[in-house]
Amino acid sequence: MKSTSLYSSEAPRGWLPWGALAPFLCIVLVAVTDVAASVVLERFHLVTAKGDPIGVTGLLWFLLFGFSLMGLAFLGWVRFVERRSLATIGLVGSHRIRSFLAGHAIGLATISAVVAAIGMSGGFSAGAFGKALGSPTALLGIGALLVAFALQSSVEELVFRGWLLSVTARKLNVPIAVLLTSCVFTLLHFGPGQHWATTSSSFLFSTFACCWALRQGHIWGVMGWHAGWNWLLAVGFELPVTGLNAGLPALLVELTPRGTVLLTGGTQGPEGSLWCNVFFTAGIAFLLRPARKPSPSGLATEVVSGAPSPAETPSPNG
Numbered sequence: 318m319k320s321t322s323l324y325s326s327e328a329p330r331g332w333l334p335w336g337a338l339a340p341f342l343c344i345v346l347v348a349v350t351d352v353a354a355s356v357v358l359e360r361f362h363l364v365t366a367k368g369d370p371i372g373v374t375g376l377l378w379f380l381l382f383g384f385s386l387m388g389l390a391f392l393g394w395v396r397f398v399e400r401r402s403l404a405t406i407g408l409v410g411s412h413r414i415r416s417f418l419a420g421h422a423i424g425l426a427t428i429s430a431v432v433a434a435i436g437m438s439g440g441f442s443a444g445a446f447g448k449a450l451g452s453p454t455a456l457l458g459i460g461a462l463l464v465a466f467a468l469q470s471s472v473e474e475l476v477f478r479g480w481l482l483s484v485t486a487r488k489l490n491v492p493i494a495v496l497l498t499s500c501v502f503t504l505l506h507f508g509p510g511q512h513w514a515t516t517s518s519s520f521l522f523s524t525f526a527c528c529w530a531l532r533q534g535h536i537w538g539v540m541g542w543h544a545g546w547n548w549l550l551a552v553g554f555e556l557p558v559t560g561l562n563a564g565l566p567a568l569l570v571e572l573t574p575r576g577t578v579l580l581t582g583g584t585q586g587p588e589g590s591l592w593c594n595v596f597f598t599a600g601i602a603f604l605l606r607p608a609r610k611p612s613p614s615g616l617a618t619e620v621v622s623g624a625p626s627p628a629e630t631p632s633p634n635g
Contacts, residue, residue: 323483324407331400338499340501354383373458380465388472407536417541424545434592440580444571459552470543478530499523517591521597528604541562557586
């Protein structure tokens with residue numbers, strides 16, 4: 318496959334990094350902004366020396382400040398170095414709010430399905446229902462986290478499925494772009510001693526998100542999905558999201574892990590479970606299914622969604 322302009326054929330007016338360099342540049346920008354945010358947050362006793370948030374307040378600042386800094390760094394790079402528009406990194410299309418909200422609803426439904434599958438497999442024991450509903454303070458924190466996770470998830474999608482995926486696809490090709498994006502995403506979410514199911518889930522998470530963005534031709538929907546997934550996992554069940562605990566009573570039902578790490582995800586939470594791997598594998602297969610497109614004669618023909626037709630294929634130099 319040839320290099321492709323994914324979201325917009327608009328040519329950059331500045332310097333676009335080489336395909337092989339882009340993953341390393343992504344890692345550097347993420348690492349620099351993460352370290353800078355951690356230094357500030359640790360100074361105000363909002364995170365530990367390891368960078369873990371302290372309490373709900375710490376988690377809110379970790380999400381809002383840390384990811385705002387990261388987003389600004391990448392937006393600045395796109396604007397002042399590459400000199401290209403936001404449309405070229407997936408922030409394009411009509412009905413943007415509707416796409417985000419639809420993705421958010423799917424995120425709520427899919428993480429609920431994964432948690433339910435683990436529970437029905439014997440991975441959780443259920444406790445009290447709706448504990449947070451009796452605490453105005455808890456509900457305030459849950460509402461604030463709704464906004465914070467929307468920002469965090471949107472920035473991650475902008476960085477990985479927006480910027481990195483579009484740069485590597487433009488310089489190399491789409492399959493290699495998906496592979497490199499997912500490898501970088503997995504590396505940046507890797508922890509020492511991590512279970513193999515958690516590592517594979519991170520890779521499949523990114524591949525699933527890449528396929529979603531490619532199929533829709535923008536990142537609004539996958540931004541919403543990521544936000545809904547993270548938020549409900551953090552506040553709905555008293556379970557970790559990517560190893561982080563919100564420290565709030567459950568909005569839906571208190572769940573206590575009682576199965577193996579492979580089943581429950583252990584300290585990583587349901588995202589590290591075998592069931593999550595199954596979900597993402599099935600989701601990738603669903604998103605890669607051929608879509609039917611009417612031919613000029615009125616007959617339906619099979620095309621792969623996300624791949625432009627010959628008349629629509631942008632110049633590799635775009």
